[in-house]
Amino acid sequence: MTDGPLISTDQLAASLGDVTVLDVRYLMGGPPGRELHEAGHVPGAAYVDLDEDLADPPGAGGRHPLPDERRFEQAMRRAGVRADRRVVVYDDWQGRAAARAWWLLKHHGHPDVRVLDGGWTAWEEEGHPVETGEASVETGDFAVGTDKRMPVVHADDVLDVDVLIDARAPERFRGETEPVDAVAGHVPGAVNVPTTDNLDAxxxxxxxxxxxxxxxxxxxxxxxxxxxxxxxxxTAAHDVLAMAAAGIEAALYPGSWSGWITDSSRPVETG
Structure with missing residues (x-):
């Protein structure tokens, strides 16, 4: 394996017996990920539900607040995550959901987590083995650490960041359209690097x-x-992951735009 945050399909195929694999397939408004998982997944992969396991319910912290630490710990143990075993995470959303799992595991102290480059699409297209049904995994021993390893900023700190990156599509960043949240625009001073800019054709x-x-x-x-x-x-974790691959350390603003706009006194910029 490489030292970076990504792993290729061939590398994963060659190390299946030595890693814990998590299937985090998710698409907002799409079919349930668990059904997709049972229809076919990387052998031995445990399904992880983004809404249930990788986020708290929507509220003042946004649409996908960081999950309660103990609930996250239990979810990772159910999925077989161990402190002494590498974890590989994948999805079918070009790494956007997988990046969230990668970030959370790294943040809470797991020493070796990788995202499958190309995800489920690449795994299937390249003819690697597929398992169906619900995976049976041995309970893991992952424990949330007290020393948080990935930097975080909150609403009160966001305007003080030297470079604040908005990972949304350009038209949402500019405020020309807003299909999800109640207010259009972006945090003042932010610059736009949509997640699509991280990927090749x-x-x-x-x-x-x-x-x-x-x-x-x-x-x-x-x-x-x-x-x-x-x-x-x-999806901001996708930009954080891309920057990590490039040797740039970036913090995550977990509340993001959906959290920012819960307080009407916070400024909004368009254009």
Whole structure:
């Protein structure tokens, strides 16, 4: 395996017996991920539900607040996550849901988590083995650590970040359309790097050098403070993951736009 946050399908296929695999298939408004999982998944992969296991209910913290730590711990144990065993996470959303699981596991202390580059689509297209039905996994021993390893910013700190990145589509960033949240626009001073900019034409992450150049163009480099947000706090982790692959440390604003607009006194910018 490489030292970065990504792993190829061939690398995963060669190490299936030595890693814990999590299936985090999710698409807002799409079919239930569990049904997709049972229809076919990476052998041995346990299904993880984004709404149930990787987020708390919607509220002042946004549409997908960070999950209660103990509930997250129990969900990861049910999925077989162990502290001494590498974890590989995948989805069928070009890594956007998988990045959320990657971020949470890293944040809470797991030392070795990777995202499957290309996800389920690449796994199937490249002819790797597929298992059906509900996976049977041995309960893990993952424990949420007290020392949080991934930086976080909250609403009170967001305007002080040197480079604040909005991971949403450009038209949502500009406030031209808002299909999900009640208010259109973006956090003042933010710059737009949509998650699609992290990927090549095949839905794989671009090279570290290409990713570094993408973020350097908006001022995000290995120096200075950088944070990312999106609509609900999920897909922003995709930008955080891409920056990690490029050697740039970025914080996550978990509340993101849906949390920002719960307080009408907070400023909104368009254009």
């Amino acid at each position: 095949h839905g794989r992450f671009r090279s570290p050098d290409e990713l570094y150049a993408t973020y350097a163009r908006v001022g995000a480099t290995a120096t200075g403070s950088v944070a990312a947000y999106c609509g609900s706090g999920v």
